[in-house]
Amino acid sequence: MINLVFYFQVHQPYRIKNFSVLDIGKGKDCFDDELNAEVMRKVANKCYLPTNKLLLKLIDKYEGKFKVSFSITGTAIEQFRKYAPEVLYSFRDLAKTNCVEFLGETYYHSLSFLYDKNEFIDQVRMHRETIKKEFGFSPITFRNTELIYQDSLSDYIWEEEGFKVILTEGVDRILDWRSPLYTYKDWSKNLYMLLKFYSLSDDIAFRFSNKGWVEYPLTVDKFVKWILDLNLIEKGKKNLFLNLFMDYETFGEHQWEETGIFEFMHHLPGKALKSRNIEFAWPSDIIEKTNYQPESISFPEPVSWADMERDLSAWRENDMQYNALETFYDILSRVKASGNPELLEIARKLSTSDHFYYMSTKYFQDGDVHKYFSPYGSPETGYRNFMNAITDLEERI
Amino acid sequence: MKVLMFTWEFPPLISGGLGTACYGIVKGLLKKDVEVDLVLPTKEEVYFPLRKVTDVDDLPVKFISPSKEIEYSNTVFKTNTERFRYVGISSVPESYISVSEIQTFYEYFKNFTERFEYRTKVPFQEILNNIMGSESIFEKVKEFTLRAQRYAQTLEYDVIHAHDWLTYPAGIIAKTVSGRKLVCHMHATEFDRSGGAGDERIHKIEYSGMTEADSVIAVSRYTAEMVISRYQIDTGKINVVHNAHNIDIKNFEGRKRIFKDPVILFLGRITLQKGPDYFLEAARIILEKYPRVRFVMAGAGDMEKKIVHKSAKYRLKNRFLFTGFLNAAHVAEMFANSDIYVLSSVSEPFGIAPLEAMSYGLATIISKQSGVAEVIENAIKIDFWDVQLLADELIRLIEDPVARKELGEKGRHEVELIKWDKACEEIIKVYEKTIGRIEK
Structure with a gap:
């Protein structure tokens, strides 16, 4: 039996506006409300609303056999409330079906795990409370920002009450000869681990509309056949889990409606469920469904799902990123010590990993995903605005 | 006539x-x-x-x-x-942009207009056309x-x-x-x-x-x-x-403050001619000893990227900040919010900016390789390449706010007479x- 585990990441950062040295100390808001509202409304119309509607329809149609999971960041939920409340309502409608699992993560989609463990735990708890309040769901499964993971993370999460499962990337250099289709346990053997099956995930998320791809166009028949082929590796009766993890914005935003992405998703559950060897599962279902003793797996070095390297280099590679991160976490600790809740909220919005992603110079010449996502003309502009914004914060302590 | x-x-x-x-x-x-x-x-x-x-x-x-x-x-x-x-x-x-700079600038703005999805591209396109035309x-x-x-x-x-x-x-x-x-x-x-x-x-x-x-x-x-x-x-x-210079401040009120700490200003195009790298090196020396100083590099230019990366490499935290291009009103505001002005030019035919800085009462350090050094008495003059001396002079001014203010005041009175x-x-x-x- 192969279980399809869909997890969709829903996230929107608070983008920073052009923030000059001369804006420092004037009590100006450093976030670009106008742009953030515009992006939110655009993505709501292109992705969140139509995809939620589609999923709701599919869940109704298959009466509980089709299930998915979401990780929705606190900054996304706040911006739904502010700019597109109907999106929040439609997620609540999905929650009511009991066919949707909500995952836990840091409220601000931050890199705090790497710099400030107390802040990390604070943000995880904030997020848990928000998910409980908004959707009546207490997360059992944890995924860190951008699937960043290393051994010590599972120990922190294990100490937090309620978490039993953790997700990360199925990185080849860690897996080696092992398959990401099996359930694993972390190095301390506390948490169940699910690993992203990146080739099939990325076939949907990145390659779906790529006309230069040999498999283009990706049809439901082809995809389901690939899934069934995967099932052949298991000769016994062990349950397999095909972990399809991707940005939710894949639907309608990264892959436009015209590419047929909605049609694909529309027909996938029906076709898959026709086979007696395929079921849909939540990440937390693996606790029940894993019918063998999972192997423990160690991640001595940090991994993530970003870029080809699948490491931290998307956020922490060049000097600007290092200097910005080090300065930011220094200021954050002083903001916390000052006990000013207003400043802490701003600081936490600035902790969102996207700000450091915009500073990446990795492929800036070639035109790639970093550029696609960045609201700034150059990594240096992103850096300048960020440094000025955190300096404003520092001056207000 | x-x-x-x-x-x-x-x-x-x-x-x-x-x-x-x-x-x-x-x-x-x-x-x-x-x-x-x-x-x-x-x-x-x-x-x-x-x-x-x-x-x-x-x-x-x-x-x-x-x-x-x-x-x-x-x-x-x-x-x-x-x-x-x-x-x-x-x-x-255009006259202050060299031919190679225009090309860099053009590429830079082209990049900008292509990437700006959510904002109108029109103003940037206009700038682009102005720079390059056909x-x-x-x-x-x-x-x-x-x-x-x-x-x-x-x-x-x-x-x-x-x-x-x-x-x-x-x-x-x-x-x-x-x-x-x-x-x-x-x-x-x-x-x-x-x-x-x-x-x-x-x-x-x-x-x-x-x-x-x-x-x-x-x-x-x-x-x-x-x-x-x-x-x-x-x-x-x-x-x-x-x-x-044209600056005419009738009722001089002294420094305004963005920052609590002393502000040391570079203001000009960030190009080889202006010696921004010497300013950066001096900042590095000073910040090791005095972390409570702000350096501001105001302006734009073809060396901006390089200086941004280098300042980050030196881990100067948020003690070395960048403004990007400033218009005339912002230039005035920047002067009013600074304490010390540095002209680090490698070769400066004249240099009006120091006169403007001085008219805002800033203590001023100027490169000897400049025309303005011929007409100004109340500024510290150094060779642009002497980074250690620049750092020493800056430290002296940071440590002694009274001397700093005195130099600024003397300079302000001096440049009042240098009118067109x-x-x-x-x-x-x-x-x-x-x-x-x-x-x-």
Whole structure:
């Protein structure tokens, strides 16, 4: 039996506006409300609303056999409330079906795990409370920002009450000869681990509309056949889990409606469920469904799902990123010590990993995903605005 | 007396260093009843007949073509900006950008416009077109020069005054057509701008301009020496007229504050010529000992990226900040919010910015390789390359706020006297000497 585990990441950062040295100390808001509202409304119309509607329809149609999971960041939920409340309502409608699992993560989609463990735990708890309040769901499964993971993370999460499962990337250099289709346990053997099956995930998320791809166009028949082929590796009766993890914005935003992405998703559950060897599962279902003793797996070095390297280099590679991160976490600790809740909220919005992603110079010449996502003309502009914004914060302590 | 003046920049629409200087000169001349017909690189064939002091801001326009002049005088404009758009004044200072810089700039902005999804692309596209147009800067100079004959034949004047290489060819044409005398004003040579040898084509234009000129005005002895040694221009026709400044602060209230800590300012284009890397190296030395100081690098330029990366590499945290390009109002605000100004230029023909900084009461450190060093007493003068000395002097000023304030105050009083009126008296003398007539 192969279980399809869909997890969709829903996230929107608070983008920073052009923030000059001369804006420092004037009590100006450093976030670009106008742009953030515009992006939110655009993505709501292109992705969140139509995809939620589609999923709701599919869940109704298959009466509980089709299930998915979401990780929705606190900054996304706040911006739904502010700019597109109907999106929040439609997620609540999905929650009511009991066919949707909500995952836990840091409220601000931050890199705090790497710099400030107390802040990390604070943000995880904030997020848990928000998910409980908004959707009546207490997360059992944890995924860190951008699937960043290393051994010590599972120990922190294990100490937090309620978490039993953790997700990360199925990185080849860690897996080696092992398959990401099996359930694993972390190095301390506390948490169940699910690993992203990146080739099939990325076939949907990145390659779906790529006309230069040999498999283009990706049809439901082809995809389901690939899934069934995967099932052949298991000769016994062990349950397999095909972990399809991707940005939710894949639907309608990264892959436009015209590419047929909605049609694909529309027909996938029906076709898959026709086979007696395929079921849909939540990440937390693996606790029940894993019918063998999972192997423990160690991640001595940090991994993530970003870029080809699948490491931290998307956020922490060049000097600007290092200097910005080090300065930011220094200021954050002083903001916390000052006990000013207003400043802490701003600081936490600035902790969102996207700000450091915009500073990446990795492929800036070639035109790639970093550029696609960045609201700034150059990594240096992103850096300048960020440094000025955190300096404003520092001056207000 | 009436002057036909060619220049590439003039505020408020464009305001590089050349524009600032020309504004001061023209205003000073008008005050002394010298009339100026100003020619700028406009899209339309127009000139600006400046007769009274207020004209320097109002910029009245006249078309060369009578039919167009009628059309223009029948058009109603709500704002000056609208009127300037009608005659097509470029809004980017090109003369202070080297040819290679234009290319970098172009690529930079192109990148910008392509990536900006959620915002209107239009303003950026406009900037882009202004920088590059469909032609290079030489094409624009060519076009400007081709028109010179029309201006020279249509207008009446006693002397021709051309500022910097971009307008020298036009000056030569006007001189040939009218037989009037030509004064070429040297604000910056290609050697200064490029921080090295620069573009040979520009050297040739500079050489022929100064050779054809009846008089050459250099903005400093530093520049005059360069004109003599590098271009071998006849020393007899070279006149030194130092630049001045326009800042007039009636009720000086002292420092404003953005930052609690002392602010050390670099303000200018971030290019090799301005020595931004020496400023950065000094900051690195100081921040090791004194983390409670803010360095601000204000401006834009082709070395900006490099300095940003280097400052991050040195882990100067948020103690070394960048402003990006600043407009005139922001420049004023930046001065008012700083404590110490540093001019770290490798080669600065004059350097008006330190005068402006001083008029805001900033303690000022200037490179000895500058023209402004010749006219200023109350500033600390150092060799641009002596980073350790720059750091030591800055530390002294950081540690001793009283001495810092005193230097700033003395400097402020000193530059109050360095106004364009005096410089213009000298310019008028050059005109009179050149045309061989003494007027009262």
